[in-house]
Amino acid sequence: MNDLKTASTFQDSAPTEASVRRRSLIAACSAHAVHDGLTDVIYVLLPIWQAQFSISYAMVGLLRGSYSGMMAGFQLLASRMARRWGRERMLIGGTALAGIAYLIAGQAGSLAVLLIALLLGGLGASTQHPLASSIVADTYEAGGGVKEALSQYNFAGDIGKTLIPGLVGLLLVVVSWQASVTLMGLLGLAAAGLLWWLIPTRIEPASDKKKAGKTITGNGSASGLRALLLTGTLDSAVRMGFLTFLPFLLKSKGAGTAGIGLALSLLFVGGAFGKLFCGYLGARIGMMKTVWLTESATSLLIVLAVWLPLVGMMAMLPLLGLALNGTSSVLYGVVPELAAAGKREQTFALFYTGTIGGGALAPILFGRLGDVAGIPFAAITLATILLFTLPLSWWVQKALDE
Numbered sequence: 273m274n275d276l277k278t279a280s281t282f283q284d285s286a287p288t289e290a291s292v293r294r295r296s297l298i299a300a301c302s303a304h305a306v307h308d309g310l311t312d313v314i315y316v317l318l319p320i321w322q323a324q325f326s327i328s329y330a331m332v333g334l335l336r337g338s339y340s341g342m343m344a345g346f347q348l349l350a351s352r353m354a355r356r357w358g359r360e361r362m363l364i365g366g367t368a369l370a371g372i373a374y375l376i377a378g379q380a381g382s383l384a385v386l387l388i389a390l391l392l393g394g395l396g397a398s399t400q401h402p403l404a405s406s407i408v409a410d411t412y413e414a415g416g417g418v419k420e421a422l423s424q425y426n427f428a429g430d431i432g433k434t435l436i437p438g439l440v441g442l443l444l445v446v447v448s449w450q451a452s453v454t455l456m457g458l459l460g461l462a463a464a465g466l467l468w469w470l471i472p473t474r475i476e477p478a479s480d481k482k483k484a485g486k487t488i489t490g491n492g493s494a495s496g497l498r499a500l501l502l503t504g505t506l507d508s509a510v511r512m513g514f515l516t517f518l519p520f521l522l523k524s525k526g527a528g529t530a531g532i533g534l535a536l537s538l539l540f541v542g543g544a545f546g547k548l549f550c551g552y553l554g555a556r557i558g559m560m561k562t563v564w565l566t567e568s569a570t571s572l573l574i575v576l577a578v579w580l581p582l583v584g585m586m587a588m589l590p591l592l593g594l595a596l597n598g599t600s601s602v603l604y605g606v607v608p609e610l611a612a613a614g615k616r617e618q619t620f621a622l623f624y625t626g627t628i629g630g631g632a633l634a635p636i637l638f639g640r641l642g643d644v645a646g647i648p649f650a651a652i653t654l655a656t657i658l659l660f661t662l663p664l665s666w667w668v669q670k671a672l673d674e
Contacts, residue, residue: 300404301428308429309436333639340632342394351621366399371460378454402621423551430544441533496671505630512631525582542593550598560669
């Protein structure tokens with residue numbers, strides 16, 4: 273009788289566990305899609321802001337870097353605050369703040385107000401990566417499939433990068449940039465409401481995870497984590513630097529506002545499938561082989577993007593996006609394996625701080641290089657720097673094999 277009761281209880285609880293996992297993944301993917309879309313729509317707006325405010329490439333890089341810099345700088349703090357206030361509240365609040373920031377940006381009549389709005393947006397966005405990714409890792413570790421779930425989470429981010437910049441590129445043909453940005457602010461607020469309804473509260477208490485006794489921890493390799501952090505930082509710096517230059521490179525080849533939006537959508541479509549595909553590929557052939565494949569291809573394709581005419585460049589952008597964004601999915605999947613016991617959320621926050629911090633500095637530094645030597649030279653320099661990730665990935669693999 274007791275056995276039957278136990279079996280019945282297990283059957284009743286199993287769908288609940290599956291529901292928690294499913295809702296957690298959907299919530300994390302939704303947050304990633306909206307936040308990444310709001311982050312990367314800035315690339316479509318940069319040429320417009322440059323013309324309106326008459327600013328240099330270095331100042332363009334500062335606008336882009338201000339958002340990313342705040343996002344990187346406050347991720348560790350967001351992770352710590354989540355322990356007190358809860359991941360659910362922090363993620364919802366950050367999403368709402370990003371939406372409010374875009375509402376402010378839509379009313380900006382000066383460069384100073386726009387810069388303040390972007391700083392606020394980056395502050396709100398700082399909650400998303402460490403908290404949403406740790407939600408996915410925590411809910412999927414007991415049943416397995418963490419790497420695959422993180423690949424889906426990363427794939428969702430690029431869906432947002434594909435749809436939102438493309439939508440804004442089309443909107444800019446018929447409405448002002450202020451109206452388009454205001455609509456993005458309303459989208460952020462709507463996403464916060466969706467997360468409030470969607471995120472299951474069962475993922476919050478840390479005590480439940482301790483009682484479960486099924487926590488899978490990494491090997492805590494400090495040297496491997498440093499190498500992984502540097503690999504991710506260089507990869508992110510090149511990606512953010514190139515994406516900052518891409519609209520201007522397209523403009524120099526004759527692309528208009530709608531064409532730039534379409535080009536970014538093509539790039540991010542490739543990136544979305546790259547993150548999904550490379551995440552699974554990394555689980556099959558290993559991190560190092562995948563990184564060598566994607567980073568070598570990215571370096572070559574960036575050089576081709578500089579020299580190809582507009583039609584040829586547009587045609588190869590999906591492939592470039594696949595390689596450019598695919599690496600990050602592999603690197604994210606390695607973080608739990610190198611995290612020390614009980615340090616997963618902090619390790620995710622540290623990793624995202626380094627990678628997004630590199631992405632924040634790159635537009636400023638290489639924007640200055642673009643002012644001095646031209647955008648083509650700056651892009652080729654980025655392609656060269658990316659090759660340093662190859663020996664670093666070997667070091668990461670060595671730590672994983674220990």
